[in-house]
Each structure stands twice: as structure tokens, then as C-alpha cells.
Amino acid sequence: MSSRLGKIGFTFTLIAAALTGISACSKSSDAPAVSTEIVRVDGSSTVFPITEAIAEEFQRESGIRVTVGISGTGGGFKKFCRGEVDITQASRPILDKEIAACKEAGIEYVELPVAYDALTVVINPDNTFIQSLSVEELKAMWQPSAQDQIKSWNQVNPAWPDKPLKLFGAGSDSGTFDYFTEAIVGKAKSSRGDFTASEDDNVVVQGVAGDVNALGYFGFAYYEENKNMVKAVPIRRAENADAVMPSEKSVMDGSYQPLSRPLFLYVKAAVIKDKPEAKAFVDFYLDNATDLVKEVKFIPLPQQELDAVVAHWQAGKVGTGFGGVPEVGIKIQELLKRI
Known part of the structure; x- marks a missing residue:
């Protein structure tokens, strides 16, 4: 296990016990059993380096395969609202037409800010x-x-x-x-x-x-x-x-405006109950975001904001705080209170 990720000592034996057909790493092996289950992610090329880094660590520790595509934020939402992926990564919030497409398909989602970016x-x-x-x-x-x-x-x-x-x-x-x-x-x-x-x-x-x-x-x-x-x-x-x-x-400190922005994951709400390997990946993502966001040179959420995002995820609150339109300069805790 890499020393850069102190929090990765996240109990994969508990994850494995929760996953049907996925066994925990045995004491006689350095690598966990490989799962036949796949967590599917697509979307933003901007968020991709964060998700890729976290997916690599998650796969290495859990044996659960994660595929991460780059269709762009808009392309990712199209796949997400068609039910083709479990998670989409986005460099802006979900828009009206995407909200409507997901609603028509019966897909509810949890909106999770995971990092900050500074458009340069x-x-x-x-x-x-x-x-x-x-x-x-x-x-x-x-x-x-x-x-x-x-x-x-x-x-x-x-x-x-x-x-x-x-x-x-x-x-x-x-x-x-x-x-x-x-x-x-x-x-x-x-x-x-x-x-x-x-x-x-x-x-x-x-x-x-x-x-x-x-x-x-x-x-x-x-x-x-x-x-x-x-x-x-x-x-x-x-x-x-x-x-x-x-x-x-x-x-x-809020001085780099208006080009500071949050980056997001949108997670299909159904995975919380129906796809434990995807839920485990999101748990792992949030648990290790600070270290790996820094490593790939993005800007991590302050701890207070990250704690609010984790609580939001654990509560399984569905929907968006944006109402289908982009918004510049939003604060994360204010956003989460809207849902």
C-alpha cells in the first residue's frame, strides 16, 4: 500500500463482505481477488485525471475493476441519463435538458463536488x-x-x-x-x-x-x-x-474570480442499494480525494466542505442544487443546503 495515502487503509474486508461474489484479500496474497463486477465511469476530461488516479488505487486495493471514459461533460451526461454508466464526472453542473433526460429515464442521482479547479x-x-x-x-x-x-x-x-x-x-x-x-x-x-x-x-x-x-x-x-x-x-x-x-x-481565498469552479461526480442513486461495488468506489473516492486531488495538481476541498459532501453522500440526497443552470462563484456548503 502506498504511503502517500494514509487513509487508504480503508477496510476492504468490509467492502468485500458487502459485495456479492467478491472475496476479500487473503493473508497469503498481496493482491485481492479480481472481481467480475465493473464500475463504469465516464464524462469530463478535466476531472478524468482525478478519477483515474483514484480508480487505480481502488482497483489495486479491492480487485474491483473501474472503467473511466472521456466523453466530455456533455457526452458523459448523455451516457449517464441513458443508464450506460454508474457515475459521470463533470466540470460544470447538470443542465435542464440533462435533468429532463434523466427524469424521463427514471434515473435519480446524487450530486457530489469533489475538487476545485481554476480555469487558466x-x-x-x-x-x-x-x-x-x-x-x-x-x-x-x-x-x-x-x-x-x-x-x-x-x-x-x-x-x-x-x-x-x-x-x-x-x-x-x-x-x-x-x-x-x-x-x-x-x-x-x-x-x-x-x-x-x-x-x-x-x-x-x-x-x-x-x-x-x-x-x-x-x-x-x-x-x-x-x-x-x-x-x-x-x-x-x-x-x-x-x-x-x-x-x-x-x-x-476567493480572489480568483470568476474562473474558479467546483468539479463534480454525479452518482446514480440506485447504486447505493443495488450496486455495492459502485458505492464502495464512491466511498473510497471521497475518503482519499484530498491526497490524490493534490497529487494530480488539482485543488482539494477544504476539510469542512469535504465533510459536508461526505455527509450529503451518506444521506443519499438526490437532485441538484443548481436548478439546471450554471452558476459562477457558488460555495459548496451553500450548494448542498439547497438540496
């Missing part, structure tokens, strides 16, 4: 004229009316050079796209269409790293992994406000 705006390291960006400047670049109109940096700010503005961002099925447009433009999915869009954050990294006139955005963990290739831009909430860099501290 990045430029090429050789860009010397951008010291910070305001929300209004970002809006001028990304709003729908900018399409085919705002093509150079000096059109956004006359102090900047007359150089082509090359934009890279998340694909339209991504929760990152939804959250960024909600936070910057004021309406989810409201964006110019003439930019390089991809569900793969590596495409954005490579695009910005390869063009001195490029700008893009993605989650904080991808910036941390690629900070030798791209440069993060401090963000000003208003024109005269202080510029704030994305970091764990700025997310926790």
Missing part, C-alpha cells in the same frame, strides 16, 4: 505585451459578435500590437467550454465559433506553445503539467481590479 488563460511564453487580462478584454475576444470581426490583438486593446489573434479553447461538448463562456461572456455556450476547439487539452497546449500570437484556456492541472510550454495570465475581475494568478491560495 494561457499565452505563448514569448508574448511580451500581455501582463494581465480583464474579464472585459476576454469577453471582447470570445463573445459571438467577435466572430470574423476581432482578428487582431489591437482590436481588443489599441495598446497591443497589430498581430493576428489566434484562439484555442475547449470543444462545445466540454463543461470547460460551458463554464468559461458563462463566466466570461455571461451565457453558457455563447461564443464565437472561429477558433480552434478541441476536447483534448493537449491540442490547446500545443497550439498556444507553437504560436506567439495565440491565447487559450483549460484547467489548472493542465497548466501545471505544461508550464514550461505556456504562460499563465493574471486575471482582473474588473478593469481597475488587481490582477490575480490562478493558484490554490487564490481559489481558496
Whole structure:
């Protein structure tokens, strides 16, 4: 057992006893028996590194197989509401149309915030004229009316050079796209269409790293992994406000707004009674989230917030605290009280 996860000494013998056909690890073996049961997870590419890391530890300790797909937040909800997966990971809350699809299919769910992210705006390291960006400047670049109109940096700010503005961002099925447009433009999915869009954050990294006139955005963990290739831009909430860099501290103290966001798991409520191996995986996820969220360079929930999420899960409270629309700047404990 890895020393990095002090809490993983989570009693798998008790889990095994609860699972039909799954035996506990014997004293004569370092590995548990392999289960024929599978926990199926899909959804956000942003949340994927967290879930993948936790799934690897869970499988190693329990012998229960976990498959983790990357269909994007929107794609994950489609599979979830069709009953194809037990859990979907999401980088924004469930939307009206997804709520309706799950309701029609008779699928109830538990909404679980599991970490924080700081959407990070990045430029090429050789860009010397951008010291910070305001929300209004970002809006001028990304709003729908900018399409085919705002093509150079000096059109956004006359102090900047007359150089082509090359934009890279998340694909339209991504929760990152939804959250960024909600936070910057004021309406989810409201964006110019003439930019390089991809569900793969590596495409954005490579695009910005390869063009001195490029700008893009993605989650904080991808910036941390690629900070030798791209440069993060401090963000000003208003024109005269202080510029704030994305970091764990700025997310926790509330100063990195409006680009701080919670990340979620949505768990089919039926698994609590009907699929103990999936319930065991979620228990394990929450029990070990703090250590592994840090390890994959995301921002863990403060302990008080995590305790509230665990209590929410243990109570099996179904539904969403968002009412089907995205919301910027929400506090976790306030969110959980709404359900």
C-alpha cells in the first residue's frame, strides 16, 4: 500500500463482505481477488485525471475493476441519463435538458463536488505585451459578435500590437467550454465559433506553445503539467481590479474570480442499494480525494466542505442544487443546503 495515502487503509474486508461474489484479500496474497463486477465511469476530461488516479488505487486495493471514459461533460451526461454508466464526472453542473433526460429515464442521482479547479488563460511564453487580462478584454475576444470581426490583438486593446489573434479553447461538448463562456461572456455556450476547439487539452497546449500570437484556456492541472510550454495570465475581475494568478491560495481565498469552479461526480442513486461495488468506489473516492486531488495538481476541498459532501453522500440526497443552470462563484456548503 502506498504511503502517500494514509487513509487508504480503508477496510476492504468490509467492502468485500458487502459485495456479492467478491472475496476479500487473503493473508497469503498481496493482491485481492479480481472481481467480475465493473464500475463504469465516464464524462469530463478535466476531472478524468482525478478519477483515474483514484480508480487505480481502488482497483489495486479491492480487485474491483473501474472503467473511466472521456466523453466530455456533455457526452458523459448523455451516457449517464441513458443508464450506460454508474457515475459521470463533470466540470460544470447538470443542465435542464440533462435533468429532463434523466427524469424521463427514471434515473435519480446524487450530486457530489469533489475538487476545485481554476480555469487558466494561457499565452505563448514569448508574448511580451500581455501582463494581465480583464474579464472585459476576454469577453471582447470570445463573445459571438467577435466572430470574423476581432482578428487582431489591437482590436481588443489599441495598446497591443497589430498581430493576428489566434484562439484555442475547449470543444462545445466540454463543461470547460460551458463554464468559461458563462463566466466570461455571461451565457453558457455563447461564443464565437472561429477558433480552434478541441476536447483534448493537449491540442490547446500545443497550439498556444507553437504560436506567439495565440491565447487559450483549460484547467489548472493542465497548466501545471505544461508550464514550461505556456504562460499563465493574471486575471482582473474588473478593469481597475488587481490582477490575480490562478493558484490554490487564490481559489481558496476567493480572489480568483470568476474562473474558479467546483468539479463534480454525479452518482446514480440506485447504486447505493443495488450496486455495492459502485458505492464502495464512491466511498473510497471521497475518503482519499484530498491526497490524490493534490497529487494530480488539482485543488482539494477544504476539510469542512469535504465533510459536508461526505455527509450529503451518506444521506443519499438526490437532485441538484443548481436548478439546471450554471452558476459562477457558488460555495459548496451553500450548494448542498439547497438540496
